[in-house]
Amino acid sequence: MLVLHGVVYPKTPVICADISFTRLGAMVHRGGGAIVIGASMGGLLAARALAEHYDRVTIIERDELPESPEPRKGVPQGRHPHALHARGREGLEQLFPGLTDELVAEGALRADGAADFIWFNRGFYLCDAPSGLVGFLMSRPLLENGVRRHLLRLPNICLRQRSEVEEFVFDPTRGRVAGVHVRSRDSADGVETMTANLVVDATGRSSRCAVWLNALGYEAPREEKIEVGFGYTTRLYRRQPEQLNGKLGAIFGACPPNWRGGAIVAQEGDRWIVSLGGYLGDYAPTNEEGFLEFAKSLQRPDISGRRKSFLRSCPIGSGRTCAGTTQSSAGFHRVCWCMATPCAASIRFTARA
Numbered sequence: 001m002l003v004l005h006g007v008v009y010p011k012t013p014v015i016c017a018d019i020s021f022t023r024l025g026a027m028v029h030r031g032g033g034a035i036v037i038g039a040s041m042g043g044l045l046a047a048r049a050l051a052e053h054y055d056r057v058t059i060i061e062r063d064e065l066p067e068s069p070e071p072r073k074g075v076p077q078g079r080h081p082h083a084l085h086a087r088g089r090e091g092l093e094q095l096f097p098g099l100t101d102e103l104v105a106e107g108a109l110r111a112d113g114a115a116d117f118i119w120f121n122r123g124f125y126l127c128d129a130p131s132g133l134v135g136f137l138m139s140r141p142l143l144e145n146g147v148r149r150h151l152l153r154l155p156n157i158c159l160r161q162r163s164e165v166e167e168f169v170f171d172p173t174r175g176r177v178a179g180v181h182v183r184s185r186d187s188a189d190g191v192e193t194m195t196a197n198l199v200v201d202a203t204g205r206s207s208r209c210a211v212w213l214n215a216l217g218y219e220a221p222r223e224e225k226i227e228v229g230f231g232y233t234t235r236l237y238r239r240q241p242e243q244l245n246g247k248l249g250a251i252f253g254a255c256p257p258n259w260r261g262g263a264i265v266a267q268e269g270d271r272w273i274v275s276l277g278g279y280l281g282d283y284a285p286t287n288e289e290g291f292l293e294f295a296k297s298l299q300r301p302d303i304s305g306r307r308k309s310f311l312r313s314c315p316i317g318s319g320r321t322c323a324g325t326t327q328s329s330a331g332f333h334r335v336c337w338c339m340a341t342p343c344a345a346s347i348r349f350t351a352r353a
Helices: 020-029 041-050 084-094 099-105 138-152 207-216 286-298
Strands: 002-008 011-018 031-038 056-060 107-113 115-119 134-137 157-160 163-170 178-185 193-194 196-201 224-228 233-238 250-253 260-267 272-279 315-322 340-342 345-351
Touching: 031 041, 031 178, 041 056, 041 138, 056 163, 084 099, 084 134, 084 345, 099 134, 099 138, 099 193, 107 260, 134 260, 163 207, 178 196, 233 286, 272 286
Parallel strands: 031 056, 031 196, 056 157, 115 250, 315 340
Antiparallel strands: 002 011, 002 196, 107 134, 163 178, 178 193, 224 345, 233 272, 233 315, 250 260, 260 272
16 A cells, blocks of 8 residues: 655655554544545555545545455455454454444354464464454455445545546646546546545555656656465365364465465355465466365365365365466356456565665
């Protein structure tokens, strides 16, 4: 997430990356308006923080947002496993009172990250004693839908769907970001200019912020990239409570001598979501048989099953995310999650030049 503030250094606007929401609130002044680009989790929470300081906060989102918890194009990682840790749950409940109870009512599962999971790393199972840190297991769409629903109840929040920011608007001196140019997919009126006291870019990997700034003569942040060649495949399965010895999930780290790893996590709707991955192009297949064989190759057999695999009996979907490729699978039932999108296939570092 990038925050473009009003003060400018000689060659570069003040850009704060991955800023905490506490610091974000401290940067702003009461009154006026703010714009958040992107209705991702980062964008939604940024808007919530700004709502306490601005008369109006406008979220501009390229997608058409679903009314029910469904995956969407703008959140490709939303089809993979997600969990809400204890501190994150507490923070969201403070921002959105009542969210916890709503998520539970919609199927989210309470889970102690230590007691309710099997953890295996570097040749050892970790102790599974209760930690007292209770989070939630659910799909990303369920969590995002709940947060967005609560946020839009605030009177000074405005959501613009099916709208795309084309570039920043600067003040006459070109020393301050003063708004954005927006094009709506539902209007033939052309580009609209929206002014703001603060602009937050929460579009993630698809951000064009550096391109826009560079076109106006500002220096782009220095970037280093380390390729790791990691990719993972995710499939959905029906879940029975007695499976996995009653645990709610299992995590197996990819470590030598076998650089393959995986995770199986309970979700709402009596489902398991299972992800298997490997480094240096060693990706799990998206078809059922290949996926199961990959699961059997992990250092421990918990995901595939020590005897007859419960994964074999009830698959309901598949998809892959890998290093810069686009691959797809077809032929599954219509409830399948067949997806292939770019992911964190590299580690990026940014810094001021």
